[in-house]
Amino acid sequence: MPNNKLEKIVSLCKRRGFIFPGSEIYGGIGGFYDFGPLGAELKFNIKQAWWRDVVQMRDDVVGLNAAIIMNPKAWEASGHVSGFADMLVECSKCHIRYKADDMPDKCPECGNKLDNAKARSFNIMFKTFVGPAEDTASVAYLRPETAGGIFVNFKNVIDTMRVKVPFGIAQIGKTFRNEINPKDFIFRTREFEQMELEYFVEPDDSGRAFDEWVGLREKWYEQLGLKNIRKHEQSKEERAHYSKATIDIEYEFPFGWKEIEGIANRGDFDLKSHSEYSGQDLSYTDKESGEKYLPHVIEPSAGVDRIMLAFLCDAYTEEEDRVVLKLHPRLAPYKAAVFPLLKNKPELVSKAHEVYSLLAKNYSLGPIAWDDRGNIGKRYYSQDEIGTMHCITIDYQTLEDGTVTVRDRDTMKQERVLAKELTNILKEKVG
């Protein structure tokens, strides 16, 4: 992969409204990004695909939407207050800080030699204060992962829903980490979104469930067309002390193979610890056998922003005379764009508006683009660059026989179809 591929993607994302530097008019803020109109759609489509496949299509998984700020005791129980830290090394000359496990020998800013022996621990949770008094009693944290909200609601869910082990609780939401070195565009940021599932199983069943979820998650990426992925099994030294096994799914970014999702067998660490700290009994009673136990947990944990970058890198294709984002139909921000052949011919424009409304009304197709600038060639170029699946042109023949041309993004082939059949044709193509 050429080294400048990432730069090209960053530039396309800015130019075409996918991703902007956070608070750009004030000079930006390190580690934060804003998602533009097309980025918001792409992110929404990734989350929707995950929610559909992991929650809605399964009868053993329910969803949850917990608060970002939780009682700080929850983060004591999870070990984040005492141990969610990275080792930090500060350049003694220019005082720039580096993450010790990802640090160059010399400071890239001033050339000074960096000394790993001087690394110190730095907790990466963001602190805030709840209420008007800024004292230690009012300290709270922005959640550093979404899983915590799931564990503290475990009892609420089993008391209110007819769930039976094995079952899962899933959540998508914002997560905050005060990363020492945010870098590689949206790969490592300080505010991002996670999609996490906690799947509760009988202790003896955890090995089987772990293997099953590793397989399912790998297949999910493959089904969405992501190439260049591999699994990496973490060694005992790499994984958390409570984890019995962890497998990362990695993607080959232009800057190397990196984790996009981790699947961990967490044993009963979380429920046990929250039971101890909260004083609440978080065990589960099997209604049939009467057996009472703490379920073990399998956790697939993925970052929406990182996955989005992987899909963008994978989809970015340079062809002879065009750049095309070959995003999977489920992910493409626009499934279709509608063009009147000429913008100064009212009869073509009004017919094109009719076709546009017909498609836009259809919920499952998502937003539809409208383009009447320049010539058709330029419009194709512009839609290819943002991954629009189909371009539909309304011309004089449309006024005569009701047909339109549909041009496919990947094959660039055009076919004439009846406008009134477009919705069904597109739904079939998009899947």
Ligand code: ATP
């Ligand atoms: P890393 O080692 O890269 O910091 P991690 O192992 O700490 O990641 P987890 O705590 O397992 O990450 O989080 C699960 C997922 O959340 C990761 O696979 C990744 O997709 C995403 N994620 C974690 N940290 C960040 C971040 N700073 N920016 C964007 N996404 C992140």
